[in-house]
Amino acid sequence: MSTTDTAICIRATDYSETSQVLTFLTRGVGVVRLLAKGSKRPKSKSGGAIDLLAEGRCVFTTGRGQSLGILMEFAETVSRAVLRERLDRLNSALFMLELCGAVVAEGDPHPEVFDLLHNALGRLGQPDASPQAVRRGSPQAVLAYFQWRLIRHVGLLGELNACVSCGGKVGTRDVYFSSSLGGLLCRDCESAATEKYRVTPAILSALAALTAAEAGKKPTLPDKQAAAVNALLAYHIQYQLGKRLKTARHAIVSGTGDLRTP
Numbered sequence: 001m002s003t004t005d006t007a008i009c010i011r012a013t014d015y016s017e018t019s020q021v022l023t024f025l026t027r028g029v030g031v032v033r034l035l036a037k038g039s040k041r042p043k044s045k046s047g048g049a050i051d052l053l054a055e056g057r058c059v060f061t062t063g064r065g066q067s068l069g070i071l072m073e074f075a076e077t078v079s080r081a082v083l084r085e086r087l088d089r090l091n092s093a094l095f096m097l098e099l100c101g102a103v104v105a106e107g108d109p110h111p112e113v114f115d116l117l118h119n120a121l122g123r124l125g126q127p128d129a130s131p132q133a134v135r136r137g138s139p140q141a142v143l144a145y146f147q148w149r150l151i152r153h154v155g156l157l158g159e160l161n162a163c164v165s166c167g168g169k170v171g172t173r174d175v176y177f178s179s180s181l182g183g184l185l186c187r188d189c190e191s192a193a194t195e196k197y198r199v200t201p202a203i204l205s206a207l208a209a210l211t212a213a214e215a216g217k218k219p220t221l222p223d224k225q226a227a228a229v230n231a232l233l234a235y236h237i238q239y240q241l242g243k244r245l246k247t248a249r250h251a252i253v254s255g256t257g258d259l260r261t262p
């Protein structure tokens with residue numbers, strides 16, 4: 001029996017001269033891996049090879065266990081061509097795809113993550129017509145909000161208003177973040193932690209802005225702060241996953257988003 005769902009292509013590899021293996025994040029079924037027979041033929045129903053970021057209506061059958069499902073139809077409904085015009089947008093977008101593939105399991109529906117990705121890709125593609133649009137569509141700011149919401153949604157980050165170790169006030173100086181403890185460390189507690197990430201004033205401001213945004217306010221998040229918090233959030237998510245994400249080093253432009261072990 002086939003399923004029809006809205007989907008975004010998050011991974012694409014060649015299977016043969018004319019066919020692809022595609023991984024989609026669907027709204028209703030979670031991640032699905034599908035064989036797209038003949039999709040690369042110009043006269044295929046999809047009109048040629050299906051690219052990363054393509055979003056549309058998908059008709060497919062799901063595979064059992066490790067086996068692939070079959071993509072029967074794909075009709076693109078949202079063009080993401082504009083994201084390929086600027087490398088910084090594309091790098092942020094590709095990192096978002098990899099993040100979704102890493103945190104959402106096959107066949108495990110997360111419509112909130114689908115909506116988050118759909119909205120973030122839309123914002124990334126907004127034209128730079130006005131100064132306000134530049135702020136809204138700044139790849140680093142969009143990525144920061146996306147990472148924050150994703151991490152919160154999957155339960156990897158709790159409240160950040162107190163030291164995760166002693167429960168005391170965190171302050172603004174000598175603050176660290178511990179991924180293994182899942183929160184901020186005050187200056188009295190940080191020395192005992194072996195795994196920790198230095199939290200600069202720029203990161204603290206960005207975390208405050210993201211918390212305000214989550215509460216429905218519209219704070220500004222300058223690029224430099226956004227880039228700094230992106231590095232921290234990427235560090236946290238990769239530490240939790242226990243692996244590096246390939247696209248992180250292109251999307252994370254400040255400090256290091258690499259997995260650092262103590």
Ligand SMILES: [Zn+2]
Pocket residue numbers: 163164165166167168185186187188189190
């Ligand atoms: Zn403490």
